[in-house]
Amino acid sequence: MITDRIKERLYRGLPVFSFEFFPPKTAQGEAALRAALKKLVPLQPAFVSVTYGAGGSARATTRKIVCSIRQDYGLTPMAHLTCIGHTYDEIRELIRQYRECGITGILALRGDPDRESGDWQPPPGGPKYALDVVRTARAAGVDTVAVAGYPEKHPEAPDLETDLRFLKEKVDAGADFVITQLFFNNDVYFEFVRRAREIGVTVPIIPGIMPVTRAGQIEKFHQLSGCVIPRRLVKQLEACGDDGDRVREIGLAYCAAQCMDLLRRGAPGIHFFTLNQSRACRTVFAVLHSMGFWDAEGE
Ligand code: FAD
Numbered sequence: 001m002i003t004d005r006i007k008e009r010l011y012r013g014l015p016v017f018s019f020e021f022f023p024p025k026t027a028q029g030e031a032a033l034r035a036a037l038k039k040l041v042p043l044q045p046a047f048v049s050v051t052y053g054a055g056g057s058a059r060a061t062t063r064k065i066v067c068s069i070r071q072d073y074g075l076t077p078m079a080h081l082t083c084i085g086h087t088y089d090e091i092r093e094l095i096r097q098y099r100e101c102g103i104t105g106i107l108a109l110r111g112d113p114d115r116e117s118g119d120w121q122p123p124p125g126g127p128k129y130a131l132d133v134v135r136t137a138r139a140a141g142v143d144t145v146a147v148a149g150y151p152e153k154h155p156e157a158p159d160l161e162t163d164l165r166f167l168k169e170k171v172d173a174g175a176d177f178v179i180t181q182l183f184f185n186n187d188v189y190f191e192f193v194r195r196a197r198e199i200g201v202t203v204p205i206i207p208g209i210m211p212v213t214r215a216g217q218i219e220k221f222h223q224l225s226g227c228v229i230p231r232r233l234v235k236q237l238e239a240c241g242d243d244g245d246r247v248r249e250i251g252l253a254y255c256a257a258q259c260m261d262l263l264r265r266g267a268p269g270i271h272f273f274t275l276n277q278s279r280a281c282r283t284v285f286a287v288l289h290s291m292g293f294w295d296a297e298g299e
């Protein structure tokens with residue numbers, strides 16, 4: 001099976017490194033994505049995932065890129081699959097199409113409505129939560145199913161306890177592992193893992209990490225995900241002023257140190273949000289490699 005590599009690494013206790021991309025909107029964007037993929041091949045990630053939009057042509061682009069990752073780059077793809085705007089039959093059909101091109105790994109999500117989808121309501125009796133996608137994928141015989149987790153709680157959840165209860169439902173329905181929302185404070189991640197374990201979530205919880213490479217990015221991350229940014233990092237970035245190279249240097253040094261701390265303290269791997277660029281991840285990997293946290297064979 002194509003996703004054996006993910007499970008094998010997880011169960012052998014080897015760190016699972018993975019990269020996340022989004023479907024490009026233009027031919028130029030697609031060329032940049034393909035260039036990034038090519039440069040990341042030597043790092044032999046356990047899998048490469050591609051996000052799935054709430055509607056429109058980007059959805060078809062996701063399918064095209066997911067299939068291409070396997071066929072053209074020999075990497076293990078994982079398709080994000082959201083239930084927003086889909087019926088159960090459509091989700092089953094997408095899974096069938098993915099299976100036809102050899103893809104059996106799904107990141108099961110609810111998704112967020114975009115401007116086109118407006119105030120989204122599920123069709124009567126239709127899928128409403130990621131849990132419904134997990135169940136559909138499992139019933140359809142999908143080999144590997146991952147789900148999202150939120151160390152700083154999902155923005156709509158009243159509290160972390162409630163959100164964790166729903167995470168457990170997804171895992172109990174058959175999710176093999178969890179990928180987290182991005183965060184910058186590792187203590188928040190380890191506390192999340194502790195509380196998840198306390199209520200019986202036993203599957204691996206892979207931290208999702210975003211390298212900061214531009215000024216202003218961090219404020220955007222905070223607005224989008226509600227993640228707390230450590231004061232120390234904010235101060236260091238502010239001190240860079242207009243010096244873009246220095247911002248990048250600080251952002252990548254922070255990211256490398258954050259990843260090393262995560263791995264040292266027992267995180268099962270790192271899922272990188274790449275923003276379709278390879279340079280930042282390659283820089284961080286070079287540090288992890290030099291510190292003995294990674295080699296291409298994972299031995
Ligand atoms: P769910 O697990 O369904 O949770 C959504 C909300 O409902 C939460 O507040 C939860 O507490 C609550 N909830 C869950 N189950 C129940 C229930 N039974 N009853 C009542 N409340 C419930 N978005 C995209 O559109 N495309 C992507 O490709 C994408 N990729 C992502 C990748 C990662 C690693 C992460 C962390 C997020 C990604 N997202 C993506 C964003 C995600 O879709 C949004 O955060 C979305 O708002 C929630 O999705 P979910 O799968 O976590 O939903």
